[in-house]
Amino acid sequence: MTNTITTQGALRILLLGASGTTGRAVARAGIAAGHAMVCPVRCGTDVAALPQGPTYTETDFADAHWLASVQDRCGACDIVISCVASRSGAPKDAEAVDYGINSAALVYARQAGVKQFILLSAICVQKPRLAFQRAKLTFEADLIASGLAYSIVRPTAYFKSLSGQVDRLRAGKPYLLFGDGRLTACKPISDDDLAAYILGCIDTPERMQAILPIGGPGPALTPRDMGAYLFRALGRPPRYRRVPPALFRGMAAVLGVLELAFPPLRTKAEFLRIAHYYATESMLVWDPATETYDAEAAPETGSDTLFAHYDRLIASGASDARPGHAMF
Numbered sequence: 001m002t003n004t005i006t007t008q009g010a011l012r013i014l015l016l017g018a019s020g021t022t023g024r025a026v027a028r029a030g031i032a033a034g035h036a037m038v039c040p041v042r043c044g045t046d047v048a049a050l051p052q053g054p055t056y057t058e059t060d061f062a063d064a065h066w067l068a069s070v071q072d073r074c075g076a077c078d079i080v081i082s083c084v085a086s087r088s089g090a091p092k093d094a095e096a097v098d099y100g101i102n103s104a105a106l107v108y109a110r111q112a113g114v115k116q117f118i119l120l121s122a123i124c125v126q127k128p129r130l131a132f133q134r135a136k137l138t139f140e141a142d143l144i145a146s147g148l149a150y151s152i153v154r155p156t157a158y159f160k161s162l163s164g165q166v167d168r169l170r171a172g173k174p175y176l177l178f179g180d181g182r183l184t185a186c187k188p189i190s191d192d193d194l195a196a197y198i199l200g201c202i203d204t205p206e207r208m209q210a211i212l213p214i215g216g217p218g219p220a221l222t223p224r225d226m227g228a229y230l231f232r233a234l235g236r237p238p239r240y241r242r243v244p245p246a247l248f249r250g251m252a253a254v255l256g257v258l259e260l261a262f263p264p265l266r267t268k269a270e271f272l273r274i275a276h277y278y279a280t281e282s283m284l285v286w287d288p289a290t291e292t293y294d295a296e297a298a299p300e301t302g303s304d305t306l307f308a309h310y311d312r313l314i315a316s317g318a319s320d321a322r323p324g325h326a327m328f
Helices: 021-032 066-074 091-112 131-145 166-170 191-199 223-234 246-258 265-280 306-316
Strands: 012-016 036-042 055-059 079-082 116-120 150-155 175-178 210-214 240-243 285-287 292-294
Touching: 012 021, 012 091, 021 036, 021 191, 036 066, 055 066, 066 091, 079 091, 091 116, 091 131, 091 265, 116 131, 131 150, 150 191, 166 175, 166 223, 166 306, 175 223, 223 306, 246 265
Parallel strands: 012 036, 012 079, 036 055, 079 116, 116 150, 150 210, 175 240
Antiparallel strands: 285 292
C-alpha cells in the first residue's frame, strides 16, 4: 500500500512517526522542499488522512526485519528522521517504541551508510524520572556513540498538548490549574515551525553532533497565562479550579507499593507519576549548576505562537485536544 511520490526529492528521507502530528508536518515540509519521503506506518493506518506525496508503506514493527522489508520495497535512504514516541509513556510502550523502534532504525542507518540521523526527543529528559524519559535517554546515548552524524532535537512543548482545555472552557467549565498555575512554564512550538527546524538540521554543521533544545517564540508561558488568555479570547470571566500536584504523587506512591504484588498496577502508577511530573516541572532548559529552569537559555525558532493557535481554534470552533507528541 503506497502513495506515489509526486516530487523527485533532492534526498531520500526515511521518516518514522509520519502519522503523528509532528511527523505529518515533517512529511509536508519534506515534500515541499523537494525531498522523497519514505514513511513506514502501522498496518491499518488511514493513509488518505496523511499528507500526500510521501511513499507510505504498511509495516509490522513487531517483525525484527521490518526495516529490511521497507528497504526492499522502497530502496535505501540518505537521511533518517525519527519522530516516534510511545503513545502512552507506559514502561512497556516506552521500551518498544522510544527505544526499540529507534534502535532498529539506528542499526539500519549504520548498515546502509545513512548520512545523518535526526532524532526528535524531548526537553523533559533533562531530569529523567519516568520510564519513557529513561528509554529516550538510553537511545540518545546509543546514537551519540554510534559514529553517525546526528542531531538530537528536544522541543519544549507542543501546541496540541496545551490545547486540551479549550473545550472545557467553551462548555462553561473552569480551567484546571495545578497549584497556583505558576509552578511550570514552557515556550510552545508549532508543528510547522518544529518541522522546519528539524529539516533545517540536514547538513547544517552547527546542528550536527549536537543536542538541540528548541522552543517557539517567547516569552515563556505558565498555565495561568494560558488560562487567562483563553478566558479573554472567549469573552468569559476567569474561573479556575486548583488541583494539588501532591495528589498525583500520593496516589502513585500507594500504587507503587501495590504494584509489587499486582504488576498490572505498574502502568497506572506510571501514569500518575507522569501527571505529577508535568504538573511540577517546567519544559525549559535545566541549569544543573543553579538547579533552576532558565527560560532565556531555551532557544526560540519560528513565528507562530500558542495564543495565535488558540485564536484559530476559537474562530473555527475546532477541537485540538489530542496529545501533542509525535507518534505512530
